[in-house]
Each structure stands twice: as C-alpha cells, then as structure tokens.
Amino acid sequence: MKGVVFNLLETVVARDHGEDVWDALLDDTGLDGVYTSLGNYDDADLTALAAAAAVRLSVPEDEVIRWFGRNALPLLADHYPQLFVPDDDARSFVLTLNAIIHPEVRKLYPGAITPEFSFDAADPRCLVMSYCSPRKLCAFAEGLLQGTADFYSERVDIAQPECMNRGDEQCRLEITFDR
Amino acid sequence: MSPGNHVRPLAEPDPGEPVADAAQIARLERRLWRERCARREAETISELVTRELYDKQQGLMLMEHVAKASNEATEVDQAIMVALEQVCCHGSWALAHAWLLAGEVLQSSELWWGDDERFVPFHEASRGMILNRGEGLPGRVMATAESVWIDDFGQDVSLPRSRGARSAGLVSALGVPVLAGDSVVAVLEFLTESRLEPERELIALVAQIGTQLGRVFERQNAARALVYQATHDALTGLPGRALILDQLNRALSRQRRSPGTRAAVFFLDLDGFKSVNDSLGHAAGDLVLRDVAQRLGGVLRPHDTLGRLGGDEFVIVCEGVADEHAIVTIAERLRAALLAPFKLAGEQFLVSASIGIALADADDEAQRLIGQADAAMYRAKQLGRARYEIFSDELRQRIDRRLVIEGALRHAVARSELVLHYQPEIDLRTGQIVGVEALLRWQRPDGMVMPDEFIPLAEQTGLIVSIGAWVLDEAVRQSRTWQSDPAIDAPWTAVNLSVRQLMDPDLKTTIADVLGAHGSDPAKLFLEVTESLLLDDADTGLRMLSELCSLGAQIAIDDFGKGYASLSYLRRFPASLLKIDRSFIATINEDPRTRVIVTAIIEMTHALGLQVVAEGIETEEQLNTLRELGCDLGQGYYFARPQPAAELGDLLRRDTAFAALACEPGRGG
Numbered sequence: 001m002k003g004v005v006f007n008l009l010e011t012v013v014a015r016d017h018g019e020d021v022w023d024a025l026l027d028d029t030g031l032d033g034v035y036t037s038l039g040n041y042d043d044a045d046l047t048a049l050a051a052a053a054a055v056r057l058s059v060p061e062d063e064v065i066r067w068f069g070r071n072a073l074p075l076l077a078d079h080y081p082q083l084f085v086p087d088d089d090a091r092s093f094v095l096t097l098n099a100i101i102h103p104e105v106r107k108l109y110p111g112a113i114t115p116e117f118s119f120d121a122a123d124p125r126c127l128v129m130s131y132c133s134p135r136k137l138c139a140f141a142e143g144l145l146q147g148t149a150d151f152y153s154e155r156v157d158i159a160q161p162e163c164m165n166r167g168d169e170q171c172r173l174e175i176t177f178d179r
Numbered sequence: 180m181s182p183g184n185h186v187r188p189l190a191e192p193d194p195g196e197p198v199a200d201a202a203q204i205a206r207l208e209r210r211l212w213r214e215r216c217a218r219r220e221a222e223t224i225s226e227l228v229t230r231e232l233y234d235k236q237q238g239l240m241l242m243e244h245v246a247k248a249s250n251e252a253t254e255v256d257q258a259i260m261v262a263l264e265q266v267c268c269h270g271s272w273a274l275a276h277a278w279l280l281a282g283e284v285l286q287s288s289e290l291w292w293g294d295d296e297r298f299v300p301f302h303e304a305s306r307g308m309i310l311n312r313g314e315g316l317p318g319r320v321m322a323t324a325e326s327v328w329i330d331d332f333g334q335d336v337s338l339p340r341s342r343g344a345r346s347a348g349l350v351s352a353l354g355v356p357v358l359a360g361d362s363v364v365a366v367l368e369f370l371t372e373s374r375l376e377p378e379r380e381l382i383a384l385v386a387q388i389g390t391q392l393g394r395v396f397e398r399q400n401a402a403r404a405l406v407y408q409a410t411h412d413a414l415t416g417l418p419g420r421a422l423i424l425d426q427l428n429r430a431l432s433r434q435r436r437s438p439g440t441r442a443a444v445f446f447l448d449l450d451g452f453k454s455v456n457d458s459l460g461h462a463a464g465d466l467v468l469r470d471v472a473q474r475l476g477g478v479l480r481p482h483d484t485l486g487r488l489g490g491d492e493f494v495i496v497c498e499g500v501a502d503e504h505a506i507v508t509i510a511e512r513l514r515a516a517l518l519a520p521f522k523l524a525g526e527q528f529l530v531s532a533s534i535g536i537a538l539a540d541a542d543d544e545a546q547r548l549i550g551q552a553d554a555a556m557y558r559a560k561q562l563g564r565a566r567y568e569i570f571s572d573e574l575r576q577r578i579d580r581r582l583v584i585e586g587a588l589r590h591a592v593a594r595s596e597l598v599l600h601y602q603p604e605i606d607l608r609t610g611q612i613v614g615v616e617a618l619l620r621w622q623r624p625d626g627m628v629m630p631d632e633f634i635p636l637a638e639q640t641g642l643i644v645s646i647g648a649w650v651l652d653e654a655v656r657q658s659r660t661w662q663s664d665p666a667i668d669a670p671w672t673a674v675n676l677s678v679r680q681l682m683d684p685d686l687k688t689t690i691a692d693v694l695g696a697h698g699s700d701p702a703k704l705f706l707e708v709t710e711s712l713l714l715d716d717a718d719t720g721l722r723m724l725s726e727l728c729s730l731g732a733q734i735a736i737d738d739f740g741k742g743y744a745s746l747s748y749l750r751r752f753p754a755s756l757l758k759i760d761r762s763f764i765a766t767i768n769e770d771p772r773t774r775v776i777v778t779a780i781i782e783m784t785h786a787l788g789l790q791v792v793a794e795g796i797e798t799e800e801q802l803n804t805l806r807e808l809g810c811d812l813g814q815g816y817y818f819a820r821p822q823p824a825a826e827l828g829d830l831l832r833r834d835t836a837f838a839a840l841a842c843e844p845g846r847g848g
Contacts, residue, residue, distance in 0.1 A: 007222075011514050036218065036222060036227065037222040037225075038222065038226065038229065039347070105232070107229075107230050107233040108226050108229060108230055108233075109226075110229060110233065
C-alpha cells in the first residue's frame with residue numbers, strides 16, 4: 001500500500017477527530033506512523049488502523065473505511081485537479097478509472113498496484129462495476145464513489161449484491177448516480 | 180521502509196521531567212507544523228520528479244522502438260508505420276497519418292494509424308490530397324521544416340480539411356517534419372479527440388522521431404542512388420543493358436498476357452561516330468552522345484524506353500506497336516531527330532544513324548530480340564548507313580547462314596580447308612610473269628566458299644588475325660620454294676593485308692619472323708593494302724607501312740579508285756605499285772570517260788614514280804587499250820585465273836607463256 005493512502009487517512013482522522021485520536025490509533029496498533037507518500041507499506045497497517053478506529057469510534061470497520069474513502073476524494077481532487085474535469089459528471093469520471101486515472105497514478109507512484117475494474121455501462125442509469133482484489137477494499141471503493149458523487153454534486157445509490165467479504169468470488173457494485 | 184529504521188519516542192512523558200509550559204507546547208507545535216510542511220513539499224517534489232522520470236523513460240522506450248524499427252526497415256513505409264503506432268500508443272493521439280514528398284509537393288499517403296470508423300470523414304478529406312508548401316498543416320510543416328501545433332483543427336477554416344476534422348471529432352493536431360539533411364521528405368500528423376495544450380517535451384520527442392525516420396529516407400535514397408548508378412549509363416543518365424533487358428522482358432510478358440499489340444526493339448548505331456571521337460576528342464564525342472540521347476528521348480512516346488548499351492549504340496523498347504506502319508513512323512521520327520547538325524566547338528557536324536528494328540513474336544525472349552535488332556542494324560549499315568532495316572525472315576536466313584559459316588570458319592585452319600591460289604601479274608611489255616597475287620580460298624567439304632562471303636565475317640569475328648597469319652606464312656613459304664627452283668625466275672608474291680592486321684602493333688615482328696623462318700627474300704614480298712584501310716586511323720596505318728618497307732618488303736595500293744580515294748594520302752603512301760580497280764578496266768572501251776580517268780591515273784602514278792597494274796583484264800581489246808595508255812602490268816582472266824601453286828609453278832617454268840606480248844605490234848610505251 002502506497003504511503004499516500006496513510007497520509008490521506010491521517011489527514012481526515014486529524015481533521016474530523018483531532019490529532020490526538022490519530023496518535024491514539026498509532027498507540028493502539030503499535031505502529032510508528034512514519035508514512036511518506038511514495039513509500040510502500042504493509043496492507044495490514046491499514047486494516048489494523050481501521051480496526052482500531054472502529055473500536056475507538058464505536059462504528060463498524062466497513063463504515064470507517066467507507067467514511068475514509070468519501071472524505072479522501074475531495075483531497076485527491078485538490079491534489080490532482082487535472083484528473084477531475086469540471087464539465088464531466090460522476091459516471092463518466094468513474095468510467096475513466098482504468099484508462100486514465102490509474103495509468104496516471106502509476107506514473108506518480110511507480111510500482112503502485114491499482115485495482116482493475118470491469119464495467120457494464122449498458123444501462124444508462126445503473127453502472128455495474130466489478131471489483132476483484134485480494135485487498136477486498138470494496139468499502140473503500142464505495143466511499144470513493146460517494147465522494148465522487150459529492151464532488152459532482154450528485155446523489156448516488158450503491159447496491160452490492162456480491163461481495164468477496166461475504167464469500168463471493170468478486171464484488172459487484174450497482175451504482176446509480178442521480179443528478 | 181521498515182519501522183525498525185526509526186527510534187520511536189515514549190508515548191508518555193517521563194514523570195521525572197518538568198511539565199512543559201504553554202509557550203513551550205506552542206513552540207513544539209510550530210516546529211511540528213514546519214516539519215510536516217517540509218515533508219509534504221519534499222513529497223510533492225518527489226512525485227513530480229518521479230513523474231518526469233516516468234515520462235522520460237517512456238520517451239526513451241518510444242525512441243528505442245522507433246530506432247529499432249528504423250534500423251531494421253528495408254522500406255521507409257515500414258518504419259513510418261511503426262513510428263505512427265508507437266507515437267499514438269505513447270501519447271493520447273487518436274489518429275496518425277503520413278504525407279510523403281512527391282517532387283515539390285506533399286502527397287497524402289496510405290499510411291494511417293488509428294484507422295477507426297469514426298475518422299472516416301477525415302480519411303475521405305485526406306485521400307489523394309496534394310498540398311503545396313505552406314498549405315494546410317503538412318504544408319506549414321514543410322514550409323518551416325519545424326513542428327506545427329494546432330489547438331483546434333475543426334475551428335481553423337484556413338485548413339483544407341477542417342470540416343473533415345470537425346465531422347470526425349478530431350480536435351488538436353501536431354505536425355512534425357521528417358528531415359533528410361535539411362529537406363523535408365515527409366510530414367507526420369497526429370490528431371486527438373479532445374483539446375490538448377501544446378506540450379514542449381512531447382513535441383520535441385515526436386520531432387526527434389521525425390529525425391530518426393529521416394535517416395531511413397537517407398539510407399533508402401542512398402541505396403536507390405546505388406541501384407540507379409548500377410543500372411544507368413553515367414554519361415547520358417539512360418538505362419543500361421541490364422535495365423533495358425528487364426524492361427523488355429516486362430514488355431514481352433505483358434504482350435503474352437494481352438496479345439494484339441506487339442513490342443518492338445530499335446537498335447540504333449551512329450554512323451561515323453568514331454571519326455568525331457578521333458578528330459575532336461572523346462570529350463566532344465561525349466557531348467554528341469548526350470545530345471543524341473536528348474534528341475531521341477524528345478521524339479519518343481512517354482512509355483517507350485530509351486537506353487544506351489555503350490559506345491554509340493542506343494536501344495529503344497516500344498510497346499503497343501500495332502503494325503509495321505507504326506514502326507516506320509517511329510523510325511522516321513528517330514532519324515529526323517538527328518537531322519539537324521550537331522554544334523561542337525563552334526563547328527557543325529552531321530551525325531546520322533543506322534537503325535535496326537525487331538518486332539516481338541509471342542514467344543520471343545529479350546536477348547534474342549535485341550540480337551535481331553542488332554543484326555537488322557548491321558544490315559542497314561551494310562546497305563549504306565543512315566537508314567533503317569526491319570528484321571525479316573530473309574535476314575534471319577542470312578544470319579543463320581552466317582552463323583553456320585562462322586562456326587565452320589573457326590575450324591577451317593585446323594582442318595586445312597584454307598588454300599592459297601595464285602594469279603600472275605604480267606609485264607605488259609615483255610610478257611614476263613613478274614609477280615603473283617596470293618588469293619585465299621576456302622575449300623569446304625561441300626564446295627568452295629568465296630572470299631566475299633567469309634572475309635568480312637572473319638574480320639568481324641576477329642578470326643582474320645589467325646587467318647591472316649596463316650596466309651602470310653603460307654605465301655612466304657611458297658615464294659621461298661619458287662625462289663629455290665632453278666627452273667623458275669621467281670616472281671614476287673603479293674599478300675593482302677586487312678585493317679585488323681595493319682593496326683596490330685606486332686605485324687612488323689610477325690612478318691620479319693615469317694621471312695626469317697623460311698629464309699625468303701623480303702624484296703619478293705608485296706603487301707597489298709586498300710586506301711580505305713587508312714580511313715579510320717591514317718597516321719597509325721602510314722607509320723606501320725613505312726616500318727614494313729624498312730623490312731625490305733614492298734607496298735602496293737589495291738583497288739585504287741574504288742572507294743574513298745584520297746589524293747593527299749596517296750602522296751604519303753610509301754608504295755611502289757598501284758593497282759587500278761577492275762571496275763575501270765571492265766568499261767574502259769565502252770565509256771570514254773573511264774578511259775580518261777584511267778589515262779589520268781596512269782600518268783599521275785608514273786609521275787609519282789610508281790608502277791601501275793590493271794586488274795581484271797578479260798579481253799584482248801582491254802589489253803590493247805591499256806598497253807596504248809602505257810600501263811605497266813596486267814592481271815586478269817585473259818592471262819590466267821587464280822590457280823593452285825602447283826599449276827602456277829608449271830606456268831612459271833614455261834616462262835614464254837605470254838611471250839607473244841613482247842613482239843605484238845602497235846603496243847604502247
């Protein structure tokens with residue numbers, strides 16, 4: 001996992017809950033918290049931090065990850081404005097993930113492992129996105145999708161009839177954006 | 180990066196330490212803030228550098244791909260296709276296309292990348308298009324020899340294809356030159372589907388690819404130049420033999436595929452070109468050849484091929500010739516093209532050509548067809564130059580016979596088929612046989628072949644050299660036999676020399692060796708040459724004759740008055756005998772003017788201190804007239820036919836054979 005993800009997490013935790021909470025999470029998990037954006041860190045660090053946060057904030061772990069995704073997106077938009085075309089809408093932005101966003105990510109962060117999404121865009125209303133990754137971070141994807149809808153001032157409804165965390169082979173997200 | 184690299188401070192303050200005050204905390208927080216900002220800045224810089232590095236790496240990989248393709252490409256097109264593909268994959272280009280230089284303009288090529296149905300309107304707008312310098316995107320690139328960026332192709336109505344671009348949804352475009360040296364040899368254009376801002380690095384990178392491709396053009400041009408040099412004549416720039424054969428072969432296979440019209444070969448040889456070269460030098464001769472090439476090229480149809488085989492030989496391959504009438508038209512045009520005088524060094528020269536023509540049959544092959552045209556040309560030369568001959572069955576038979584004779588002639592000496600016959604030369608005052616002329620006969624198993632038929636052939640094939648050597652040896656040997664026969668008052672023996680022999684620098688040695696080998700008296704050897712021998716290279720010929728005289732041999736001028744007699748050469752000829760051509764003798768009693776000429780020749784020859792021989796005396800009347808005119812010697816059927824040595828030996832022993840002449844009344848002198 002690239003350090004930039006931990007930097008984002010620290011930013012949103014410190015912003016919404018105070019820097020002390022971030023320190024407490026590090027103490028809870030025994031991690032030193034030295035994350036630099038270009039570095040590579042253990043995926044388990046993120047899971048441990050999310051678990052610790054779930055305990056401290058008394059919310060389900062999934063919910064923590066989803067919240068993180070939703071709040072990280074505006075920070076990304078801030079940092080990489082060229083990827084967010086203001087004229088576009090949330091759906092077309094999501095559709096550029098494989099072709100544009102992820103290649104750009106790999107340019108900035110050599111060696112970054114980005115997830116491959118497959119899309120079924122046949123239905124103009126509902127976009128079907130399949131996700132298959134050993135990280136099983138479908139909740140993070142969901143949060144980022146929420147954040148994207150927020151960015152384009154849209155509402156989004158996400159159903160997940162299949163989920164790796166529930167033993168399915170892949171996660172299947174049915175996304176309905178509403179302007 | 181592992182956590183072990185860092186020494187983690189304790190989570191809780193040491194109870195022994197004094198508790199920090201508010202000011203100290205604020206200071207520490209500022210310090211923390213500074214550190215955090217510094218870290219973010221460092222990260223941002225790292226990200227940018229990483230990104231740049233990534234771009235550079237991609238650029239290098241792109242260059243490497245194109246360089247590899249350029250090095251391996253045998254054709255420019257291949258290298259261009261790889262470049263178009265690679266540049267498209269590298270950047271966000273949707274479509275790429277190449278324009279190639281054709282003379283002074285750029286031509287839309289069939290080389291495209293991103294051949295998508297969406298771009299059909301742009302394809303259609305580009306197809307077959309030709310752009311001048313400065314016109315459209317490619318033309319602008321050509322005019323500046325630099326890359327040109329267009330923000331929105333569809334909006335720029337000054338571009339000829341702006342509507343096509345708009346319909347195809349193409350927006351920004353980049354045009355880069357392919358430079359070979361300083362000249363634009365092609366232009367590559369790349370187009371996007373969304374508006375793009377010009378990116379300096381990207382443009383520089385694509386421009387570099389243009390330069391890389393330029394090297395492929397340079398290499399291909401160099402290779403083509405080599406092939407051109409190898410297949411074209413350097414002097415006239417015309418195709419050489421190999422290319423002519425190639426063109427003719429193509430023409431013949433086209434004829435086989437679509438019969439109806441035929442291919443024809445014109446073989447053209449300049450008349451008397453050698454004298455231009457000899458009198459004015461080779462540089463002048465070259466100028467004439469170039470001029471001839473230009474004139475001939477000027478009267479040909481666009482699809483006819485004119486080539487030069489070397490020397491003053493030109494070949495023209497014409498296709499789609501309907502019949503002999505069409506051929507005659509072309510031949511007349513070729514002849515007419517050379518009619519105007521050639522100007523050299525302020526002087527004017529006339530140069531004509533002998534033309535041989537061969538029409539292709541269905542199963543003809545190139546080499547044979549050129550050979551037939553060559554043979555027809557040779558026939559045109561024989562028939563008096565400055566004309567054309569079409570290869571015919573009759574000519575074919577003549578050539579076939581020639582080939583047969585040529586083949587047999589090669590073995591004639593070895594098979595002892597050559598013999599010498601001798602004809603006496605008689606002193607018209609005393610009737611004494613003073614000389615004999617050795618005449619070559621070829622006794623083939625199926626009959627005698629006359630010299631007229633095989634001597635010219637022997638000269639063309641070079642066999643004359645070995646035959647001439649044999650004749651000299653045999654004649655001298657026979658002469659020596661008569662010299663040592665006490666019953667014979669040995670006459671001189673006359674041997675004819677050909678041009679080839681006279682131009683042979685070793686002739687003097689050869690003759691000296693022959694005389695020495697047989698122990699023969701040099702004074703008994705007469706060497707007969709015709710005046711025409713001196714036409715081509717008079718100085719060398721006259722020098723050689725003088726050297727032969729120094730051996731003690733004597734020179735006779737043969738066939739005088741027949742060809743191009745030049746009195747100025749006569750003055751310099753180291754001859755002691757002049758033979759009047761038989762054609763004068765034949766009509767001496769019928770034509771008063773002939774008699775006047777013969778009278779003049781005899782008087783002139785005597786005045787120059789030479790003796791005169793009349794050739795071809797056949798009647799008593801002719802003999803009497805010649806005696807009246809004071810002719811010294813005579814030769815002809817009236818006295819004796821040419822006969823084998825043994826028979827002539829008998830005649831010599833009867834030295835009174837023509838004694839009647841001595842006492843005949845009314846003889847002149």
